[in-house]
Amino acid sequence: MKKLFLASAIALFATVSAQEYKPAAGDVTVDLGVSGGLGNTSIGLADGGAAFKVRYFKTDKLAYRFTMVLANNSDTDNSVTNVVSKDNDFALGLGFGAEKHFTGTDRLSPYVGGDIMIGYASQSSKSTFTPTSGTAVVSEVKGPNTFGAGVRGVFGADYYFAKRVFLGVEAGLSLMYSSEGDTTTSLTGSPDVTVKGGSNFNISPSVVTGIRIGYAF
Template sequence: MKKILLSIFSLAVVAGANAQSAIKPNQGDVTTEFGLSGGVLNSNFELNEEGNLLRFRYFAKETLAFRLGFGLSSTRNTKNLYDPSNDANKGTHKTSQTDFLVNLGVEKHFEGTERLSPYVGGDLLLSVANKKTEFNDATIGGTAYAKDNSGSVKGPGSIGFGVRAVVGADYYIAKRVFLGAEAGLGFLNTKKGKTTTRINDAPTVTQKSAGSGFELAPNVITGVRIGFVF
């Protein structure tokens, strides 16, 4: 009888250990994650920060994951400008901007607890930005109606390269579902592109690059994020 009880206890321990290990990602698993705005109790789904970042991770083994993130933000605004002497005459001033970010990195996960998975890691960063202004019967700055004044301004766009060190943790609230937070310290070197301006029938004017910028700063990658293991 004692041997039977010991066998049952051993099987229960093994089964419990297997159930616990299944909570976290195993070798070959893939995760995806989104940010949460408004806190955990009053939250809305949105893509992560930094250009609305959507991130995936591939676990080469339980303690090593490769990460790939994509971010895209796009804005477009149209301003209507009216002739003060005749509001039937209308001009328009349109602006648009697109920002793209990609990061490629690696994470080293530590033992933590049965539900907590702390890690450190690093990223390579690439950012690309483009902007454009179009005006029709309006001033180039969009401040007033201007009959027969039309054209466009393209640029300056930019391209940036950088690296970042990160530290974070995932907490598994259910089997293969986690909440996490992450912070990092990195730098991004950005170079601005040229600007081309066209007004009416005048020749296009091209301005060379306005220069470059360098940023080194700590940042919270995402306040709170929720992720899923596939």
Template sequence: MLKKFIIAAAFTVVAGFSASAQDATATGGIKPTTGEITGEVQLSITGGSTISLNQLRGRYFLSPTTAFRASFALDAYSDTNDDENRTSTLVVLAPGIEKHFAGTERLSPYVGAELRLSKFFVDYDSDNLEVKGGWPNNFNGNVNERNYFGVGLGVVAGADYYFAKHVYLGVEFGYGLNYLTYGDVEVNPANGNDYTIDSDRSTLRLGSSVNGGLRLGFVF
């Protein structure tokens, strides 16, 4: 439940404030500076009550206000029902750059841009049918899920709050353009001739995106 997630985040912040009191006399600042690297995980609610990890991100700070970034996400799914097996894997890689502003001693707001590359793999097999690159639609003999390659370009805005030295929580949202091109689907029935559903579809979308959940990060 969302309530559990909020309580967990609040506990983390309180614990961080306690730790930061000891950091007050330490040398160095709370935020990252030139040459430092951050690593973070994005935490989100799944199934209404479970906290899951759905993205990894690293940043290299060229200066206290400029950083290269690269995000990676991997989402794998498998469902077996009697003799049917459906699998899918989504891989996303997004390099980019960020510009950070002064903010406050602990708050670091930023804007940035990123290139988003994605690849979606999907397969199906049963005793009677094998499909490479899609999931069959039992009602019309076509597919209702299909493999694709995506390219996107967008702008992002967010903020990191350093509740302890070199430890932060963050949020982010973005807006951009995303182009998907769908691949061929090979259909191999056990009783019948093999055939291919040719790639004849692409989509273009312009819109906003919100990276749900909190980002928890550390400076190395």
């Protein structure tokens, strides 16, 4: 009887010890990408953006996930006399999916999962030359804008280095369809020139957010 009681106490302590660090059913985790790639490069997400993920743990081993990558860059160059150049890039990627977590250790939580993904990216550039006399000359390129959709399988792990606080890493393989819009070039005094876009389908590896840091609520 004493042995049975001791075994039950040890099992209970191990469960409590594990849950002290890792999330359980009903918990929500939020994490941010702190280095590495952003989103899925197959849908043309730009560098220099922000990536985050939210998960809801339906059970201790099953979590639903939402991911978002956002990049918005705008640069102005005045280094050339009488010329102002501006570049604008925007990208948004969204993912919806689930994760299956394995036992791991008290602090390590490995998992596999999958996402349904959509993404949009746009770009434009404009250069204005203003002579000391006469009319300004403006050249501008708009596009191509890109839309992507597909699925991605992922594998990763979270390590809880403190209570409810973790570092994570994730990678995967994606199947993506992307559609590229037209590119229009305009120049003062000349007719616009438009190049038609196209579409493609590819399979590619992807780093989701490189290293992430997160917290379990």
